[in-house]
Amino acid sequence: MAHLAPVWSKLTPLTVVRGEGAYVFDSEGVRYLDATSGIAVTSTGHSHPRVAQAIADQAQLFIHAQVNIYTHHRLQELADRLENVTPEGIDTFFFSNSGAEATEAAVKLARQYTKRTNVIVFQGSFHGRTAQAMAMTTSRTGYRAGYQPLPAGVFVSLFPGFPRVGGADGTSVTQAIDYLDYLLAAQTAPGETAAMVIEPVLGEGGYLPAPAEFLEAIRERCTRYGILFVADEVQTGFGRTGRMFAVEHAGVTPDILVMAKGIASGFPFSGIGSSYDIMKEWTVGSHGGTYGANPIGVAAAIATLDVIEEEGLVANAAQRGAQLSEGLRQIAESRKEIGKIRSLGLMVGVEIVDPVTGAPDPGRTAAILKELFTTHHIIAMNAGTFGNIIRWMPPLIVSQEQIDTILSGFRASVEATA
Secondary structure (H helix, E strand, C coil), X not given: CCCCCCCCCCCCCCCEEEEEECEEEECCCCXXXXXXXXXXXXXXXXXXXXXXXXXXXXXXXXXXXXXXCCCCCCHHHHHHHHHHHCCCCCCEEEEECCHHHHHHHHHHHHHHHHCCCEEEEECCCCCCCCHHHXXXXXXXXXXXXXXXXXXXXXXXXXXXXXXXXXXXXXXXXXXXXXXXXXXXXXXXXHHHXXXXXXXXXXXXXXXXXXXXXXHHHHHHHHHHHCCEEEEECCCXXXXXCCCCCHHHHCCCCCCEEEECHHHXXXXXXXXXXXXXXHHCCCCCCCCCXXXXXXXXXXXXXXXXXXXXXXXXXXXXXXXXXXXXXHHHXXXXXXXXXXXXXXXXXXXXXXXXXXXXXXXXXXXHHHHHHHHXXXXXCEECEEECCCCCEEEECCCCCCCHHHHHHHHHHHHHXXXXXX
């Protein structure tokens, strides 16, 4: 397309004119089942009527109410709602526009609170494309290549089972915990480490859930050394994993919670949550943003929470995720090019491997995705360091029948590209 920067990668050639629920429609009226949800963003489906109406109503009152100048009337309402649904102890919130911005805010808060400089992240992570977030991203060289030097003070520890095909097991969890202790002894001392930042399920890294034992070990070490535990729930939050937040599966509580994507059903909005005791140490005026806490985003977020709660979308994510992952496992039983199935709620990853060697097979992955799109009108995308994970992230409103459509289309596409 003319006059548009070519830096955006393109998954499909579609020009879409509208979306409805789990579907998008192109300029010729052809319908496609969107199993990407705009990269796990449109959790309530495309243009949910209640969210769309909330946006329209708010636009008649304020489009931009700059939060440093005056507090608009629904800001407190959103903070109260989030305090009710976030993990215990998360009671104070700062709002911005994107996941990367929220990640940067979390790091700045951790450094201000602890008066320490360093940050530990975990192999396979994706935290964003701004400079600080890029320095924390380790899932693929393409996100960082050509941008060095990046901000210093970031140290990388192991994620259990990554990048070993098959995911985590007891041995890999033990090794990852041992390596974290080694890192604290050899590279970044506890007294200079402000935060450990982890995605409870690796996103761009391949939809690999962190075992509960590993998250518990991180929590214990953070508590022991006065390090802040930061949960990057940009992709996992707001029901995506079958719980409101993925850390709930492990029963751990972060010190800082990073939120974006599903928070406002597609309107650009993000935030971080922490305790007031931590937030009050953030120097006034040292962080902010012109568009943070945008009133339309606030209205969209409140409406999104309404829809999630009243339509039972967290439970639906758990049920439809189980249906999808079990169906994929049944298909995998007869297809050697399908490796392990990785899943937590409606974050489901399928490894595509060479049927002889078991090595990652990004070429076959691309062929399957193309067949899904062109023949079956199903939009899906890949992930993982080697590009061989097909990740399924349909909206939380997806139906049993739509999951069946995904499964039948996937089976046929695997067979057609064998």
